[in-house]
Amino acid sequence: MSDIDFLQSIVTRYPDFPKPGIVFLDIFPIFRDPVALETLITHFVYHITSHTIPKSVRKKVDVVVGLDARGFLIGPLIALRLGAAFVPVRKKGKLPGPCKLASYEKEYGIDTFEMQEGAIRHGQNVVIVDDLIATGGSASAAGSLVRMQGGNILEYLFIVEVSALRKNWPIEDPVYSIIQE
Numbered sequence: 001m002s003d004i005d006f007l008q009s010i011v012t013r014y015p016d017f018p019k020p021g022i023v024f025l026d027i028f029p030i031f032r033d034p035v036a037l038e039t040l041i042t043h044f045v046y047h048i049t050s051h052t053i054p055k056s057v058r059k060k061v062d063v064v065v066g067l068d069a070r071g072f073l074i075g076p077l078i079a080l081r082l083g084a085a086f087v088p089v090r091k092k093g094k095l096p097g098p099c100k101l102a103s104y105e106k107e108y109g110i111d112t113f114e115m116q117e118g119a120i121r122h123g124q125n126v127v128i129v130d131d132l133i134a135t136g137g138s139a140s141a142a143g144s145l146v147r148m149q150g151g152n153i154l155e156y157l158f159i160v161e162v163s164a165l166r167k168n169w170p171i172e173d174p175v176y177s178i179i180q181e
């Protein structure tokens with residue numbers, strides 16, 4: 001079985017959660033299985049460091065940005081392996097000090113994200129990670145926070161994408177997902 005098939009077999013689907021019409025894709029079973037978690041992180045790191053871009057032009061990742069809350073589970077693990085910084089994007093009102101702010105609409109509600117000012121320096125290369133992309137609203141808001149600080153977005157990375165919504169993603173930079181649902 002490939003890494004992708006292995007991970008896909010572990011992600012669990014819950015119809016009508018958190019409200020009717022949404023099929024909730026639960027990634028927590030991956031975290032219950034150390035082999036699956038190792039497979040997941042190694043897959044992401046391999047993708048970032050060895051995919052098709054020739055080494056001579058490949059850019060070093062300076063910062064991994066993770067989205068509140070499930071992006072916090074994978075972002076620091078990837079950052080540690082890359083020798084990069086980890087920076088959180090949090091839901092409004094949770095971060096101390098001056099923050100940049102971006103509101104967004106997602107698959108089942110409206111929210112506001114914040115990032116601490118100065119967390120990313122001008123010109124740093126950034127990847128943005130989360131468990132899942134549905135409408136792309138969360139990812140797009142996180143991207144605008146990175147750009148407000150002068151960060152250069154190399155790629156967005158997700159465990160799962162909801163492919164039916166892909167055509168409406170408000171995102172211009174490359175997107176990589178391991179599982180397409």
Ligand SMILES: O=P(O)(O)OC[C@H]1O[C@H](OP(=O)(O)OP(=O)(O)O)[C@H](O)[C@@H]1O
Pocket residue numbers: 067068069070071105106107108130131132133134135136137138139
């Ligand atoms: O592409 P979108 O439509 O924006 O949806 C994707 C976002 O929704 C979920 O987070 P949620 O806001 O439910 O927060 P949580 O991680 O705190 O549960 C998920 O973890 C993504 O961050």
Ligand SMILES: Nc1ncnc2[nH]cnc12
Pocket residue numbers: 022023024025026106107108132134162
């Ligand atoms: N279908 C879904 N499953 C899990 N998390 C989500 N966040 C937004 N849509 C989701």
